[in-house]
Amino acid sequence: MNYVGIDIGSTAAKTLVLDGERVAAAFTLPTSWSSRETAARIKAKLLELGFDVESRTVKTIATGYGRVAVDYADKVLTEITCHGRGGSYLFPEDCVIIDVGGQDTKVITVENGAVARFLMNDKCSAGTGKFLEIMANRLEVDLDELFLLAQSGTPIPISSMCTVFAESEVISQIGVGKSKPDLAAGIVESVVTRVALLAQRHDIRGKCILTGGLSHIPYFRERLASKLQREIYTHELGKYAGALGAALIAAEKCN
Amino acid sequence: MLKLPPNFQNYSEARQQGFMRMKELKEKGKKVVGVFCTYTPTEMILAAGAVPVSLCGMSDEPIPFAEKSLPKNLCPLIKSSYGFAVSDTCPFFYFSDMILAETTCDGKKKMYELLGELKYTHVMQLPPGRSGSLALESWYGEMLRLKDVLCRQLETDFSDEDLRNAIRLKNRERKAMLDFFELGRLKPSPVSGYEINTVIDANGFIFDTEEKIAILENRTAELLQEYANNCQGRPSRPRILITGCPTGGVREKIIRQIEELDADIVGFENCCGPRAQKELVDENKDPYLALAEKYLGINCSVMSPNPGRIEALEEMLEDYQVDGVIEVVLQACHTFAIESERVKRFVTQEKHLPYLCLETDYSQTDTGQINTRISAFLEILT
Numbered sequence: 001m002n003y004v005g006i007d008i009g010s011t012a013a014k015t016l017v018l019d020g021e022r023v024a025a026a027f028t029l030p031t032s033w034s035s036r037e038t039a040a041r042i043k044a045k046l047l048e049l050g051f052d053v054e055s056r057t058v059k060t061i062a063t064g065y066g067r068v069a070v071d072y073a074d075k076v077l078t079e080i081t082c083h084g085r086g087g088s089y090l091f092p093e094d095c096v097i098i099d100v101g102g103q104d105t106k107v108i109t110v111e112n113g114a115v116a117r118f119l120m121n122d123k124c125s126a127g128t129g130k131f132l133e134i135m136a137n138r139l140e141v142d143l144d145e146l147f148l149l150a151q152s153g154t155p156i157p158i159s160s161m162c163t164v165f166a167e168s169e170v171i172s173q174i175g176v177g178k179s180k181p182d183l184a185a186g187i188v189e190s191v192v193t194r195v196a197l198l199a200q201r202h203d204i205r206g207k208c209i210l211t212g213g214l215s216h217i218p219y220f221r222e223r224l225a226s227k228l229q230r231e232i233y234t235h236e237l238g239k240y241a242g243a244l245g246a247a248l249i250a251a252e253k254c255n
Numbered sequence: 256m257l258k259l260p261p262n263f264q265n266y267s268e269a270r271q272q273g274f275m276r277m278k279e280l281k282e283k284g285k286k287v288v289g290v291f292c293t294y295t296p297t298e299m300i301l302a303a304g305a306v307p308v309s310l311c312g313m314s315d316e317p318i319p320f321a322e323k324s325l326p327k328n329l330c331p332l333i334k335s336s337y338g339f340a341v342s343d344t345c346p347f348f349y350f351s352d353m354i355l356a357e358t359t360c361d362g363k364k365k366m367y368e369l370l371g372e373l374k375y376t377h378v379m380q381l382p383p384g385r386s387g388s389l390a391l392e393s394w395y396g397e398m399l400r401l402k403d404v405l406c407r408q409l410e411t412d413f414s415d416e417d418l419r420n421a422i423r424l425k426n427r428e429r430k431a432m433l434d435f436f437e438l439g440r441l442k443p444s445p446v447s448g449y450e451i452n453t454v455i456d457a458n459g460f461i462f463d464t465e466e467k468i469a470i471l472e473n474r475t476a477e478l479l480q481e482y483a484n485n486c487q488g489r490p491s492r493p494r495i496l497i498t499g500c501p502t503g504g505v506r507e508k509i510i511r512q513i514e515e516l517d518a519d520i521v522g523f524e525n526c527c528g529p530r531a532q533k534e535l536v537d538e539n540k541d542p543y544l545a546l547a548e549k550y551l552g553i554n555c556s557v558m559s560p561n562p563g564r565i566e567a568l569e570e571m572l573e574d575y576q577v578d579g580v581i582e583v584v585l586q587a588c589h590t591f592a593i594e595s596e597r598v599k600r601f602v603t604q605e606k607h608l609p610y611l612c613l614e615t616d617y618s619q620t621d622t623g624q625i626n627t628r629i630s631a632f633l634e635i636l637t
Contacts, residue, residue: 065623080631104624115635117603120628122614 002051002058003254005086005246006042007079008066011102011129012213013038016243017051018251025049026240031102035066043072059254061246065103074254079242084108084115086245087209090235095207098199098224098232099241100214102129105195107202119202126163127194129213134163135187138170139180146184147219153181155189166190188223196227209233211241257447257514260477266313266453266506273308273460274346280306280462281350286409289351289374291336292359293531293553294381296398296546300355301421302413303405306462308347310354312336313456313504315617317344324369330588331617332504333362340373348374353408355401357381359557360590377404384559385551395547402543418542424464429532431471436529438478439521440575443491445482448520449511452527456503492517493636496571498524498598499582500591504617508625509583516626518633522575524568525583530554533567556590564594565601572606579609579636581629586616609635 003018008031017025027045031038039062043053053060053072062070063082070076079101087097088110097108105128108118121127136146156178159166166187173183199208208230214220215238225232237244264272277287286305290297297307312335321338339345348354354376358364367378379397382390406412432455438446454474458467495518502510502525513520522528531553537545554564571577580602584592595612602610611632615621 065627078627078631078634080627081634104627115631117609117635118631120624 003247003250004046004051004053004058004060005082005243005250006039006060006062006070006073007082007242007246008035008038008062008064008069009102010065011133013042013066014240014243015042015046016240016247017046018247023237025051026237026243028239031066035069038066039070059250061250061254063242063246074250077246077249080106080108080118081115082242082245082249083211084110084245085248086241086243087211088113089244089248090237090241091207091209091233093207094205095209096199096202096204097209097211097241098195099212100129100191100195101212104128105198107199109202109205119198121198126166127191127198131163131166131191132187134167135170138167138174139183147188147217149181149184150188151219153179153183153185156182156186158186158190188220192220192223192227195224199228204228204230207233211238213239215239257449257511259447259450263450264457266456269457269460276460276462277308277347277350286352287350289348289354291356291363293526294357294359294550295355296401296550298418298421298425298536298546299401299405301424301464302418303409303411304413305352305409308351308462309459310336310339310345310348310351311501311503312339317342318617325366328587330362330585332501332585333366335504335617337366337370340370353377355379359555360588362587375408377401382551383557386560391547391551394551395544398543398547415542419538422536422538422542422545426535426538428464428468429535431468431475432532433529435471435475436522436532438475441482441486442494442576443486443489444494444519444521445478445486447514448497448523449506449514452502452506452510452523455527492519493578493633494519494521494576496522496524496575496577496580497583498568498580499595500585500588501526502583503527505583505615508615508619508622509613512626513581513629516630516633518636521577522571524571526555530567556594561594565597568598568601572608577608579611579632581632582610582612584612584614586614
């Protein structure tokens with residue numbers, strides 16, 4: 001039996017295949033304008049790798065914003081439940097998982113292997129991946145370059161309240177000739193502040209784990225650790241935490 | 256899926272029919288008083304021979320009209336209510352002979368000042384807390400003043416006996432509402448939260464109190480029968496208590512959604528539920544004092560401090576056998592947003608129940624985000 005977890009986020013679609021306890025495959029595709037089309041591309045890619053989602057020996061759970069578009073899934077679950085399951089598998093003890101997603105940031109408390117409670121950002125995209133993407137566009141750099149620039153800059157204070165306000169602030173700072181590294185540092189700091197605030201509202205107990213795409217950026221992890229004044233743990237499969245959780249639940253529930 | 260009775264009438268249908276009923280009443284010479292809040296002593300309106308009608312805005316359609324003069328970052332209920340009035344798109348506002356309001360929250364009381372430019376608006380000065388030395392005394396004074404205002408504006412007069420009759424009638428309506436709400440105590444619940452919320456709001460468009468009582472009593476009897484025949488002994492879905500701001504404006508986006516996602520809303524600890532109905536008006540006292548005492552006791556977050564809300568919550572969590580609490584906070588409602596911290600602590604730390612707070616407005620733009628939060632919350636419960 002193979003268990004497939006598909007996590008279609010607003011920016012990236014992550015897929016992970018389990019063969020028993022072993023990760024048999026893991027890949028990421030960009031989420032296109034249509035989640036349905038993304039789901040179809042994942043299906044084709046899986047088939048290429050030798051996993052036929054239509055066969056009886058493959059069980060699939062879909063999660064993330066595009067979860068309902070995966071019409072071949074055996075079950076759909078929210079990314080909260082899947083991140084909770086995936087994160088607690090990577091760090092098997094009671095913990096708090098912070099996931100900065102493309103459009104939602106979540107803080108999830110896991111107790112006894114299950115989600116006990118969670119908190120998500122409000123309607124505004126401040127403190128999410130979307131914020132970083134918009135600001136990087138303004139500076140005409142990609143996300144990796146943004147973090148690289150930030151490391152050599154001194155942060156300029158930028159509002160962490162509202163993406164639209166923050167964007168106008170950045171534009172006026174560009175206007176008065178502030179340097180790119182300082183602006184980049186300010187932008188990262190704004191997201192770190194907002195994410196830390198959400199985590200602090202949630203009352204962190206136990207190990208603090210960062211998942212999602214940003215968990216692979218050491219500079220972001222360091223800034224968040226410093227802001228929260230506690231160690232932040234990451235894992236090489238961090239980006240796949242949601243997909244891994246979905247696959248693990250498929251193994252438990254879809255037989 | 257959500258189960259609704261075959262003859263179910265949704266809110267907008269009920270509202271539409273209300274227009275016709277009201278037009279007929281006006282043609283017969285009946286006076287109408289537009290009201291907004293559960294703090295309004297509607298007994299006085301009835302005693303004056305007039306009918307009260309709720310003008311609380313529950314739709315986002317008139318909000319752009321309101322935003323021409325009100326701040327964007329304001330509670331959607333306030334913007335919607337004002338928007339309906341200023342754009343002249345609410346027949347009930349149009350038919351109202353006067354408006355009766357109270358100094359509840361800051362947003363509302365300042366909005367009423369602008370509303371007063373459109374139609375005669377009397378604003379009762381509600382004390383900001385019930386424990387102050389002069390709170391009851393001043394609120395009692397507001398009741399006496401209201402009598403003069405109503406009699407002058409509506410060109411009528413009423414006796415203490417008229418008021419006592421109105422109090423007795425409204426108390427009977429309260430009991431009928433309570434019996435209807437308390438169907439949610441049954442497990443599994445024979446009635447959806449969506450129906451409870453709709454029936455109560457739709458009843459606001461029936462202007463004969465006896466008819467309202469009859470509708471509630473009939474439906475309660477039907478549902479008790481339904482419970483005995485088809486529900487008793489069956490497994491229950493997760494049981495949710497709604498708390499916080501009024502939910503009429505987010506009925507589809509939140510209330511319906513929760514039940515479509517396979518949970519039962521069994522009770523409302525907000526002004527759409529028993530909050531304002533539980534305490535009856537004392538029928539044996541000076542009627543003005545009895546009204547002052549009853550209405551000052553309502554546990555809205557505009558009161559500071561407001562320990563009664565936590566007590567009411569505790570009682571409902573037990574009586575309604577609640578599995579999880581979802582708090583609805585309307586955007587920029589400061590009093591409920593701040594009080595949500597105490598509610599959260601009480602529910603999670605003292606009652607050890609899951610709690611979710613949803614901050615939202617009347618728009619459809621956050622439907623996806625709301626859906627994910629509710630789904631994740633229900634996944635914790637199952």
